[in-house]
Amino acid sequence: MNNDESQLDIASGKTRMEVAYGSGDGDDDAKAVVARKASLGVLFEQVYRPWNGDLGPRWVRNYAIFRHHVYGIFSSKGHRYYNPFVRLSILVIFLSSLTPIAMIFLSSTIPGEASEWLTRMWGINRYNLWGQVLGYYPRNLCMWPLLTALVVGGMISDDRKNGTSAIYFSRPVTRTDYTVMKFLSASTVLGFVIVFSYMLYYSTSIVFRGEGWAFLIDTLPMFLGGLFAGILLVFTYTSIGMALSSISQSRFFAAIAFLSIIFGTKLMAFLVEIVFETSILYMLSPYDSLAHIGQWLVGIPPNYDHSIAFSIVSILLYNAASIGLLVSRVSTLEVTRE
Amino acid sequence: MTTESNTPAVVIDHCSKWYGNVIGINDISLAIDGGVTGILGPNGAGKSTLFKLLMGRLKPSSGSVRLFGVDPWESTSPYRRIGYVSETEKMYDWMTGHDFVSTLARLHGMTREEANSRAEHVMDFVGLADVQHKEIGKYSKGMRQRVKIAHALVHDPDLIVLDEPLHGCDPIARTSIMSVIRDLGEQGKTVLVSSHILDEIERITEQIVILHNGRLLALGNLHAIRDLLDKHPHRILIRTDHPRDLASAFVGSKPVYGVRFSEDDALEILTNDLSEAHSILPEIIVKSGIKVHSIENPDDNLDSLLKYLVGGDS
Numbered sequence: 001m002n003n004d005e006s007q008l009d010i011a012s013g014k015t016r017m018e019v020a021y022g023s024g025d026g027d028d029d030a031k032a033v034v035a036r037k038a039s040l041g042v043l044f045e046q047v048y049r050p051w052n053g054d055l056g057p058r059w060v061r062n063y064a065i066f067r068h069h070v071y072g073i074f075s076s077k078g079h080r081y082y083n084p085f086v087r088l089s090i091l092v093i094f095l096s097s098l099t100p101i102a103m104i105f106l107s108s109t110i111p112g113e114a115s116e117w118l119t120r121m122w123g124i125n126r127y128n129l130w131g132q133v134l135g136y137y138p139r140n141l142c143m144w145p146l147l148t149a150l151v152v153g154g155m156i157s158d159d160r161k162n163g164t165s166a167i168y169f170s171r172p173v174t175r176t177d178y179t180v181m182k183f184l185s186a187s188t189v190l191g192f193v194i195v196f197s198y199m200l201y202y203s204t205s206i207v208f209r210g211e212g213w214a215f216l217i218d219t220l221p222m223f224l225g226g227l228f229a230g231i232l233l234v235f236t237y238t239s240i241g242m243a244l245s246s247i248s249q250s251r252f253f254a255a256i257a258f259l260s261i262i263f264g265t266k267l268m269a270f271l272v273e274i275v276f277e278t279s280i281l282y283m284l285s286p287y288d289s290l291a292h293i294g295q296w297l298v299g300i301p302p303n304y305d306h307s308i309a310f311s312i313v314s315i316l317l318y319n320a321a322s323i324g325l326l327v328s329r330v331s332t333l334e335v336t337r338e
Numbered sequence: 339m340t341t342e343s344n345t346p347a348v349v350i351d352h353c354s355k356w357y358g359n360v361i362g363i364n365d366i367s368l369a370i371d372g373g374v375t376g377i378l379g380p381n382g383a384g385k386s387t388l389f390k391l392l393m394g395r396l397k398p399s400s401g402s403v404r405l406f407g408v409d410p411w412e413s414t415s416p417y418r419r420i421g422y423v424s425e426t427e428k429m430y431d432w433m434t435g436h437d438f439v440s441t442l443a444r445l446h447g448m449t450r451e452e453a454n455s456r457a458e459h460v461m462d463f464v465g466l467a468d469v470q471h472k473e474i475g476k477y478s479k480g481m482r483q484r485v486k487i488a489h490a491l492v493h494d495p496d497l498i499v500l501d502e503p504l505h506g507c508d509p510i511a512r513t514s515i516m517s518v519i520r521d522l523g524e525q526g527k528t529v530l531v532s533s534h535i536l537d538e539i540e541r542i543t544e545q546i547v548i549l550h551n552g553r554l555l556a557l558g559n560l561h562a563i564r565d566l567l568d569k570h571p572h573r574i575l576i577r578t579d580h581p582r583d584l585a586s587a588f589v590g591s592k593p594v595y596g597v598r599f600s601e602d603d604a605l606e607i608l609t610n611d612l613s614e615a616h617s618i619l620p621e622i623i624v625k626s627g628i629k630v631h632s633i634e635n636p637d638d639n640l641d642s643l644l645k646y647l648v649g650g651d652s
Contacts, residue, residue: 047463048463048491048521048522048525049459049463050494050525051452051456051493051494053448053452055418055446055447055448055493056447056448056449057447058447060444060447060448060449061444061445061446061447064441064444064445064447065445068441076432076433077433077434077437078433078437078440078441079441081430081432162428163426163427163428164428164429164430166424166427166428167427167428167429167442167445168445169393169394169395169414170393170417170420170422170424170427171414171417171442171445171446172414172415172417172418172446172447173414173417173445174414334395335394335395335396
């Protein structure tokens, strides 16, 4: 586009005209500029070129679903769209989960009693390993449930609302693949924040404190106990969140329902405990059942009066019911099974 | 991608589908392979039910559906060779057309490079090369329909199922899409296309399937089906200033069994053998010396055919 054309105001239909009776500057190369006619049609080359490649196997297709959901956290170009607020929240929660690492680093740089106090507060021990994953405040009050609600809320409800599940089911993607890969995508994001930050906490503590093999051998069993508890937490939160997402057409409903289950059951059990002095209703709370199992795995005295068996059964039932609901709802997406 | 065997792309064998007491599809049997086939019928005829059965979204109440020899309800494997454009399918509006098509190509198992290359080609094929990097949310209805066709073609399927692909498109987009569909049929793909607009189906193909109240009314070439309808004579409409004089010239000719004056300047010739009537037409007109303005076949088209078959319900 030359300079004259760049001054056209096509939208208003006005053009700049420097011609006719013009005199003085620019007279020599003055010329009329007129708006070009808008195109009413388009012709395109229609040459269809067959493709002779081989389509990849099932895992390639499944990986495409996985990456679509996970990479969307970083960029929505070609991937699932996550609201910038959700991305920011995930980042803040992840950075918050790393705060003990900063404190341990600080303890390794300063001498004396302050260092000992910092190590006692944030260093590797049974209580801190348990607390990194299962501590109620701030992690299970402010961070993990909110993270789950934000990530899992729209996983299936968005497809239900927008009808985009048809995109998957008119392709060689089974409902099992669809469900498993969505579940895996959500749990990967949660796992990255919850489990990876736990592993990072343990490994950087060893590095910053300059611990040796003896420390590693001493603490590894409790680390593994906490690791298993973290994986169980991620799995359970994901399955409950996915089930709620599969029964609704609103990510908001799924998110609020998840938070209600986590906080509501705990609050109810807490009130019952105050009044009746029994902890048995904590088995209705997914968080408390996980915390109870975590205490048992890491090897710290339980906060609960009831048997660990109740908490294990509770978590098994929560997961079984959630996955059952999820499978049942996904199997009816876009389908009339009569 | 090549056809692995001689199994027809679509085989429906005595298939019925009931929704409670309501019949969606009633004992339909057909086999389709190669070229473009138009699926026609009034609202509620069973077109959508048929497509849902093909895409494994409904289970037949009785009978069977096979795509390339495989039951789509039991296995998703036929979808490797099928491109489907749903009438109501939504898209990811935040993605660009190219990203959307390449994402779906990857759901078929393509690598990133293959998916990008194919996405570029099919977007070009449907005439969206210039706007392929714009967000789908900014596309017009016609462009969105073309994106749907592009994503259905990205893995080079052997069977393409298009449910109302022209719905909501402007005339230019309609012409473009019809041209794309014809082109695919000429390349040997099996294309099933449904539309309410009969004229458009006629411009795409002569191979049709007509459904009504869940039953299969007709299957085959449009003109061949029309010829089979003996009880509905063909009409030839001749516009002339002297219809009565011309009518006398036709009376007694073998394929003509009646004449009618529907308008002041028009003569309707009734015949059961359209081609024979057309062969004698020029000679009779020339011999009569009467000036003729136009000759039309008002009921040798899909609209009339559908009216005859479904009782004027189209």
